[in-house]
Amino acid sequence: MRARVLIRPKAGILDPQGVAVERALPALGFAGVGNVHIGRLVELDVEDAAQLEPMCRKLLANPLVEDYEVELLDGSA
Amino acid sequence: MRFGVLQFPGSCDEVDALQAARRVGDAELIWHADRDLKGADAIVVPGGFSYGDYLRAGAIARFSPAMESVIAFARDGGLVLGICNGFQVLCEAQLLPGALLVNSNLRFTFRQVELEVLNSGGAFTRACVLDQRLSIPAKHAWGRYHADPDTLVAMDRRGQLVLRYAPGENFNGSLHDIAGVCNEAGNVFGMMPHPEHAVDELMGGSADGLKIFESMRLTVEGVHSR
Numbered sequence: 001m002r003a004r005v006l007i008r009p010k011a012g013i014l015d016p017q018g019v020a021v022e023r024a025l026p027a028l029g030f031a032g033v034g035n036v037h038i039g040r041l042v043e044l045d046v047e048d049a050a051q052l053e054p055m056c057r058k059l060l061a062n063p064l065v066e067d068y069e070v071e072l073l074d075g076s077a
Numbered sequence: 078m079r080f081g082v083l084q085f086p087g088s089c090d091e092v093d094a095l096q097a098a099r100r101v102g103d104a105e106l107i108w109h110a111d112r113d114l115k116g117a118d119a120i121v122v123p124g125g126f127s128y129g130d131y132l133r134a135g136a137i138a139r140f141s142p143a144m145e146s147v148i149a150f151a152r153d154g155g156l157v158l159g160i161c162n163g164f165q166v167l168c169e170a171q172l173l174p175g176a177l178l179v180n181s182n183l184r185f186t187f188r189q190v191e192l193e194v195l196n197s198g199g200a201f202t203r204a205c206v207l208d209q210r211l212s213i214p215a216k217h218a219w220g221r222y223h224a225d226p227d228t229l230v231a232m233d234r235r236g237q238l239v240l241r242y243a244p245g246e247n248f249n250g251s252l253h254d255i256a257g258v259c260n261e262a263g264n265v266f267g268m269m270p271h272p273e274h275a276v277d278e279l280m281g282g283s284a285d286g287l288k289i290f291e292s293m294r295l296t297v298e299g300v301h302s303r
Contacts, residue, residue, distance in 0.1 A: 013178070014178075016179060016180070017179065017183065059140075062169070062176055065178060
């Protein structure tokens with residue numbers, strides 16, 4: 001089964017990468033941009049979807065500073 | 078007194094750590110795949126880019142066989158010093174509270190920093206005096222210390238905030254200017270600046286980093302003589 005894990009900085013923690021992109025976009029003429037946050041995307045095949053949650057807590061994300069979201073993808077090989 | 082200095086694929090400061098430790102005692106390298114800590118009295122987890130810093134700095138190194146032994150060693154009260162990437166590894170291993178995030182300036186920064194000793198009674202700073210300034214180089218991109226507010230208050234109360242950047246020196250955006258913290262028991266300590274690069278005045282004009290290694294020696298020998 002194909003799964004996708006989205007990892008993003010927790011709300012309230014300074015995300016300087018997001019801030020840098022938020023400042024760069026208007027400089028390129030894209031107006032009305034706000035609240036930019038930059039995270040990580042992990043895609044993987046797993047046999048047992050129940051393992052995804054502990055995998056996230058133990059390795060894929062650092063729950064102290066990051067939130068994560070697991071999504072199972074349809075039509076996986 | 079014998080130090081064990083870990084070496085991961087991607088470590089780059091293990092030789093300086095070894096040389097620094099040898100100024101106060103014996104020291105030996107321990108390869109990451111080796112579970113045997115070779116009878117070390119204290120462990121140094123050195124700087125570098127263990128396992129390429131893949132995923133997050135320290136996230137993979139934390140599960141290496143040598144680190145499993147270091148975690149058990151620390152739980153038994155053994156002294157563990159983490160420097161830079163080593164600090165990140167100890168946070169990932171949950172031997173230390175908090176996490177290191179990307180510098181607020183988004184840059185890898187290499188500069189000499191002035192530190193202040195906030196707790197001179199501990200295992201890693203007992204050769205210092207309170208409020209003493211240490212001049213030590215720092216070089217990292219992921220050194221912004223973060224812990225939640227309640228944790229920081231508790232750490233402050235327990236004296237776990239050991240080193241801070243002097244006024245104007247906090248280039249990475251660490252909360253409360255934190256440069257080095259210890260665990261609740263006081264036997265595990267992590268700092269972002271590199272004491273092992275400041276052990277001889279011929280190199281950068283400061284030997285202040287030796288104070289950290291000297292403090293560890295005093296702690297180990299104090300324990301042994303009891």
